[in-house]
Amino acid sequence: MKTISESRAFGGVQGVYSHASEACDGEMTFGLFLPEEAQEGPVPVLWFLSGLTCTHENAMAKAGAQGWAAEQGIALVFPDTSPRGAGVADDPAYDLGQGAGFYVNATEAPWSPHFRMWDYLAEELPRLLFNAFPVVEEAQAITGHSMGGHGALTLAMAFPGRFRSVSAFAPIAHPTASDWGRKQFTAYLGADEAKWAPHDATLMMKKRGFDGPLLIDQGASDQFIDLLMPEALIEAIARRRQPATFRIQKGYDHSYFFVSSFMEAHVSFHAEALFG
């Protein structure tokens, strides 16, 4: 593992690290914020998965999460959204290829074998993180924005007991029924829609739900809301009687200004589960 940078932030350290990834067959970069408390011993950790076009860097710089995490004594991990680099397939569209991994393991050419973000986040990066840094495997929570909200919700439901709480900002909520999903799942996973189902938060909510607290914020003026389909997920949540808080925030769009406006609430929400 290589240290790209380490900067003092809110009494702790905002680091950026890279490492050779087996899952993605190449070099991967991630951000990690460790609060001051991590100098004394391991701390709980909140994963933040980012949206389309983002690297590990966007949320690190724009989500405004470190101050609240420092206040709570929680670490933050900011993974990248796809494999990168010259040998890695890409597409001219912003919503396919690099920056648009959709948190799945691609089985189709030209995306396989690099595009394996599911295994990267479900197995490889956690292993590295818990071996190399003072963070507690037994106290994890997960959140994300847009495509990252989709990733957070599907990972949380796929691994019961792993995450104490899950939240999402304007998640892609029903990708098997949306142009933000069908295109990418066809490209990465192939035409068999049965293989898509574990990567659809609405379908996973119907099938499994989440055994812990769930918080979703959605901007009412989100320019992409028709692609996100929050109504499908919330209906599934209500039908399941899944404990949850779902908020439609008047006037907010899809940007990081929306994310940062409600970051304090999300970090507090996770802190309650992580320290509870």
Place this chain on the structure above:
Amino acid sequence: MKTISESRAFGGVQGVYSHASEACDGEMTFGLFLPEEAQEGPVPVLWFLSGLTCTHENAMAKAGAQGWAAEQGIALVFPDTSPRGAGVADDPAYDLGQGAGFYVNATEAPWSPHFRMWDYLAEELPRLLFNAFPVVEEAQAITGHSMGGHGALTLAMAFPGRFRSVSAFAPIAHPTASDWGRKQFTAYLGADEAKWAPHDATLMMKKRGFDGPLLIDQGASDQFIDLLMPEALIEAIARRRQPATFRIQKGYDHSYFFVSSFMEAHVSFHAEALFG
């Protein structure tokens, strides 16, 4: 108007009053909490509509609202849920007749002319209230529990601009599709379902929505949840992009223990709209 009782409560006064009602063609009773501030001048007012089997008294005694209203300087009105008395029709079932007015104007025998709770709450009781007590007509909010949540939501959407905010505890959310609704609407309004639509929060949300903040709490262990149908309303809320907070509260049932547990949050929510 007759004063039935006035008791000191949280520095203010919890009163119970009765009056001859034209809308309900008989004597009606209501509770009114006035905070200490009402001695100095008019205060904002929060309506609390109650559920099946309740009188004006249940929420007054069990919802735990007065302390929070006193802290905010807000009045609380607790209307009855139906006309009462020897000359008023009734039914042996708990969910029809006295204690089960469903906040509509009955057009069918034997319920007409007494069962006109819609006009009573939309016109007559407000008029009396704003004439006789130091409460501000321009600063109203409304909430309710179960059948009262249904009443609060439908009144709020029917009169745009009247209520600055609306909330509900486990509302009957889609009565035209539920046994808590179809039976009563058939009895009170007749078989023509077009006349039912203005009294269905889900249908009103699809058609009109609410121009202000909306908060709904629902217990995940509510024994009546299949009759309440929260999934229909929240799906309509999300589809409309209606600014709202919807929470499914783990472990809570349909009782006043659920209501009182989240009363502070609801009173604070309304206070923000009433004083904002």
